[in-house]
Amino acid sequence: MAQQRVPLIAGNWKMNQNHQEAVVLVQKLSWVLQDKKHDYERVEVTVLPPFTDLRSVQTIVDGDRMRLSYGAQDVSVHDSGAYTGEISASMLAKLGCTYVVVGHSERREYHHEDDALVAAKALKTIDAGMTPIVCVGEGLEVRNEAAHVAHCTQQVEGSLAGFSPDQVAEAVIAYEPVWAIGTGEVATPDDAQEVCEAIRTQVAKTWSSQAAERVRILYGGSVKAANAAAIMAQPDVDGALVGGASLQAEEFAAICRFYDLPDLSGVA
Numbered sequence: 471m472a473q474q475r476v477p478l479i480a481g482n483w484k485m486n487q488n489h490q491e492a493v494v495l496v497q498k499l500s501w502v503l504q505d506k507k508h509d510y511e512r513v514e515v516t517v518l519p520p521f522t523d524l525r526s527v528q529t530i531v532d533g534d535r536m537r538l539s540y541g542a543q544d545v546s547v548h549d550s551g552a553y554t555g556e557i558s559a560s561m562l563a564k565l566g567c568t569y570v571v572v573g574h575s576e577r578r579e580y581h582h583e584d585d586a587l588v589a590a591k592a593l594k595t596i597d598a599g600m601t602p603i604v605c606v607g608e609g610l611e612v613r614n615e616a617a618h619v620a621h622c623t624q625q626v627e628g629s630l631a632g633f634s635p636d637q638v639a640e641a642v643i644a645y646e647p648v649w650a651i652g653t654g655e656v657a658t659p660d661d662a663q664e665v666c667e668a669i670r671t672q673v674a675k676t677w678s679s680q681a682a683e684r685v686r687i688l689y690g691g692s693v694k695a696a697n698a699a700a701i702m703a704q705p706d707v708d709g710a711l712v713g714g715a716s717l718q719a720e721e722f723a724a725i726c727r728f729y730d731l732p733d734l735s736g737v738a
């Protein structure tokens with residue numbers, strides 16, 4: 471991992487935790503990390519609760535002066551108006567969100583979001599002063615055809631279309647092989663590195679080598695304390711987008727402190 475990229479561990483809670491449970495989970499996570507004297511300059515920590523939790527999370531994070539940040543799991547492509555059920559980027563910025571996930575595979579699959587929409591949402595996020603976490607990743611069929619690298623680099627091209635090199639440099643890209651999400655099937659560290667490296671090379675070609683050096687690329691898909699160290703040891707992996715394991719404070723805190731964990735990748 472290059473020195474200048476601060477690793478980011480992001481906990482995507484998906485549709486879990488009501489606003490009361492959210493406060494308890496954030497408090498517990500902050501306590502565990504404080505107890506371990508976690509250095510947030512060394513590894514950045516963020517949580518991504520459901521929309522309905524954000525105000526409560528903002529209150530506890532600000533009130534207790536916690537060092538972790540938080541963000542949202544989606545955003546509208548519209549600024550305001552008659553879009554029932556949607557939440558605008560300015561609303562999320564007002565709630566103190568640092569990050570917004572766009573193009574998660576669950577949004578792409580269940581809500582038919584395509585690269586153009588993802589790019590538009592990401593640009594709205596940037597315009598509102600927040601950082602998009604732009605998700606890409608292949609399904610099992612694509613992986614079995616060995617077309618995963620081309621698939622993911624094309625998704626990056628499409629989902630970051632219209633970005634300037636500086637905007638790419640400040641963004642976060644998350645590589646999440648769909649077959650490894652919530653299945654317990656984790657990509658090997660080499661699998662993660664292969665695609666993350668290809669994405670970085672693509673960023674250099676399409677935008678600039680400086681953008682490629684600076685953009686953070688996360689891996690996501692069944693990350694746990696048991697596999698975090700091996701995945702994070704890969705030179706082009708700058709963090710993790712964690713789903714299920716982010717709902718357990720102790721487990722998630724251990725992932726945030728991956729450098730303390732043994733690399734068990736060689737153990738059968």
Ligand SMILES: O=C[C@H](O)COP(=O)(O)O
Pocket residue numbers: 482646650651652653654690691692693711712713714715
């Ligand atoms: O956003 C997170 C990913 O979808 C990974 O979820 P998971 O860690 O439950 O496999």
